Amino acid sequence: MSSTHEDPRDKRRPIRARHVATSFDAAAPHERFDQQSLPVKLARMGATTGFDMWARASAALCRRMGWYPRVEPYVGYGTEHYSRLICRTVLAPPGPESASASRGIWTALTVPAPHTRVSIAIDSEPLETVQLGDSELYDAPDPSRNQSSKFARSDRSGYLDLVAEHDLSVGPHQVTYHVNERSLVPGTLYTVASSARIGVISDVDDTIMVTQAPSRLKAGYNLLLSNPTKRASVPGMSVLYTRIRDLDVDMPFFYLSASPWNVERTIRLFIRDHGFPAGPLLLRDLDPRPKTFVPTTVQHKHEFIQQLMADFPKMRFILFGDDGQRDPTTYAEVVRRYPGRILAIGIRQLSPRESSLPSFDWTGNQPAPEMDVPVFYGTTGANLMKTMLPYLQSTCRRSRL
Incomplete structure (x- = not known):
């Protein structure tokens, strides 16, 4: 980036960044390798070793075919003072990357x-x-660590998670x-504005996008084989989210899914095409790793909610989920862990046909988990809007007084 003449921009303090420990590098205590029984340890070692062998063999074959690394960028987020930047390096054939979504089997x-x-x-x-x-976790960058390097290096699975220190205006920026x-x-x-006091954390599968996640066969077909451009939106949810966003223009939206990072582009295009407020996606790494192996869906949600709680310590959150993957009990645990940080919870109720399981009627035969925050239920966004939006x-009016 140097030149033969002095550029005024060179006098500005450079943007410093450092690697952080991501959620898939920070195992929960009960998931740590050293806490497992011998059969589980052996099974994990076999799966991890098998994946590493597959990765090395596939990489060698791809390189012989003339493939070389490219970057898959994921949407970053942060405040005016620091940001989290996430991407992945993968092997790909020569030529530009397609801007359209691919069927999941290819990704x-x-x-x-x-x-x-x-x-x-x-x-x-x-x-x-x-x-x-990986000694740091969730904290802002340390400006005293000013060793200069013009590049960062991805990890063993190609992921790169950085925290960058800067002074940026509120709104979208290009990386x-x-x-x-x-x-x-x-x-x-x-x-996101440091002054923002309310944010939304939304599940994706069967909360805003119809995936039939409780049925593994249907969810697998939809993830791997269905046309990604024909994914159906849960009726009324985009309208509800837009109305909530209108309450505060500084309100950020974060989308949380147990789907792998490989389908990030598909979900991002779905959010755009169906009119949901734009925001970063927090997905799951399905590559088996020595320390964490593969986090469960519930553990994955807890880890990323923990990350957002730490990234925005002054923010209260509205949580959205569905009753097909234990979101009510997961969110009840979040309320218990972070008292005063959850403003409200919206639960979308799946029909028996969607879930292919007995109906989870949390407001009827099965009592809802006890929570100290208001919980709203509905089968569509319109149902939730009637009670939750008022x-x-x-609440937003009172917070501005």
Whole structure:
């Protein structure tokens, strides 16, 4: 980025960034490898070793075919002062990446490009990075660690998770990623106002997108084989979310799914095409790892909600989920762990046909988990809007007084 003449921009403090421990590097105590029985340890070692062998063999084959690394950018988020930037390096054939969504079967076969050097810039300002390992978790960058490096290196599965220190205006910004022999790849960074006091964390599967996740066969077909452009939206949910967003223009939306990072683009395009408020996605790494293996759906949601609670310590959250994957009990535990941080909970009730399981009628035969916050139930966004929106309107008015 140097030149023969002095550029006024060179006098500005560079954007510094460092690696952080991601949720898939931070095992919950009961999921740690050393806490497992011998049969579980052996099974995990076999699965992890098998995956590593597959990854190495696939990478060797792809390189013989002339494939080389490219970057898959994921939507970043943060405040005016620091941001989380997440991407993945994978092996791909020469040529530009398709901007359209692919069927899940093709994205599931993605071959990681481990330990790949990536150059990153925010609004054309390059990042200086330093490799610090995985000792830090969720905290803001340390400006005293000013060792200069013009690139960051992805991990053993191709993932790269950085925290960048900066001074940015509120709103969307462009992040560009670059690896050797490829063109710059743009991504989006959502900068949330530090003054924002309310945010939304929404499940995706069967909360905003019809996936029939409780039925493994139907969920697997929808994830791997169905046309991603024909995914159905839960009726009325985009209208409800837009009405909630209108209550406070600074309100950020975060979308949480147990789907793998491989389908991030598919879900991002779904959110855009169906009129939901834009926001970052927090998905799951399905690659078996020595420390964490593969987090369960419930553990995955707890870990990322924990991450957001730490990233935005002054923010209260509205949670949305459904009753097909234990979201009511998961959110009840969140309320218990973080008293005063949850403003309200919306639960979308699945029909027996959607779930292929007995109806989970949390307001009828089965009592809802006890919570100290208002919980609203409905089969559609319109049902939830009738009771939930007036409460949120009243709460937002009181918070501005």
